[in-house]
Amino acid sequence: MAAPRILIVGGGFAGMEAAHKLQKLLKPGEARLILASPFDYQLYLPLLPQVASGVLTPQAVAVALRRILRHTELLPGGAVGIDTDAKAVVVKKITGELVVEPYDYLVLAPGSVTRKFDVPGLEEYGVGVKNLAEAMWIRDHVIGQLDLAAASTDLEEQQSRLRFLVVGGGYAGTETAACLQRLTTAAAKAYRGLNPDLIKWHLVDVAPKLMPELGDELGEKALEIMRRRGVDVALGVSVKEITRDTVTLTDGRVLPCRTVIWTAGVAPSPLIATLDAPTNRGRLVVTPELTVPGLPGVFALGDAAAVPDIAVGGDAICPPTAQHAMRQGWAVARNVVATLRGEPLKPYKHKDLGLVVDLGGIDAVSKPLGIPLVGLPAQLVARGYHLAALRTVTARVRTVANWALNAIAGDDFVRIGFPKPKTLTKFELTDVYLTAEETRKAVAMYLGDDAHAHEHAG
Helix, strand or coil: CCCCCEEEEEHHHHHHHHHHHHHHHHHCCCCCEEECCCCEEEEHHHHHHHHCCCCCEEEEEEEEHHHHCCCCEEEEEEEEECCCCCEEEEEEECCCCCCECCCCEEEEEEEECCCCCCCCHHHHEEEECCCCHHHHHHHHHHHHHHHHHHHHHCCCHHHHHHEEEEEEEHHHHHHHHHHHHHHHHHHHCCCCCCCCHEEEEEECCCCCCCCHHHHHHHHHHHHHHHHCCCCEEEEEEEEECCCEEEEEECCCCCCEEEEEEEEECCEEEEEEHHHHCCCEHHHHHECCCCCCCCCCEEEHHHHHEEEEECCCCCCCCCCEEEEEHHHHHHHHHHHHHHHHCCCCCCCCCCCEEEEEEECCCCCCCEEEEECECCCCCHHHHHHHHHHHHCCCCHHHHHHHHHHHHHHHCCCCCCCCCCCCCCHHHHHHHCCCCCCHHHHHHHHHHHHHHHHHHHHHHH
């Protein structure tokens, strides 16, 4: 009898940790592990702003799955449809080919995408900070704007090219604005004839506070650091319209600007919408044991699942953080094995260990175990946390080496010519998912071909 197939969708924090833990818990031959992911690395998202600013190389935050998952089959593609009746997942391989993967147990950890709003021009002129391609393009683009401004004698063109806007005052937006502001400040010294006073950074957020999760004290400290650096932070403000060279804000200002970095929250992977299952603000409703009610053998976790936060109580849902995703991966692995062996499942419970925000240099704010820190102590905690969370020694060594080299030698401010897809949707591949009918047809075709093949073999 063939070993049961455990199919994991997504190679991020949650999916990779689930596979890694399953490798340790399963007995030889007890089950077959398959992980479907369009990338063969786990992206360490918290350090992506440092890739965009050139402090870290892409390899430092791309943790190779094959170094960790030596007993897991890697399927190079993303899930685009699920047929829970047939217990099969349609996967679009990186070649564009659609294949159908049957499962006995399904672990859904497809992550999240940039949350978009109906803002005119956002799709064409905005870019998120959710993957390596976006981070690398942002770096190329920002340096390109400096190059073009330095080569121009038109003041209006210089002003529009040297004004940069980040939308979203959460961790991703604040860290991205902080890191890139340091990049342009340092780069301006290398450009002859470029007036550094024309370089303007804006951070806007519709919320009344910057990073409210940090609390009032640390939030105000972060705001003070950003404004001291010269970043124009506007709270209670959002974007009304974006054009090729202007941005209109809801406070009435029209800014000459050719760079809009959109970090106004995240939304669950569109894969979740293809399932006929209840959701909570787009996230798949799950039990405390990370099972999906009504779908036997299906588990969900990470950014795409509304996991009850029983450590907080009430109706609280675990926030979409790497800290929770990693530990949910461990918990779901234990429960998959328990289901396989007919043992009782255990609920997921984790008390948040705190927050770290790296603003570049010695600037940081952190709250480990509820203790507020600012400056160098906060920076040491933040970087120590990131090193501990990186899952391979190789990634840690690369990261430390990058930090040291950048601190000692600085940056060369070169572009590598990274291309930009035409729209934000194309950048994050959010238009590849199948409808329920298309999924059923693909699965039916697979089942028909498979039955025909068995008949022919007989």
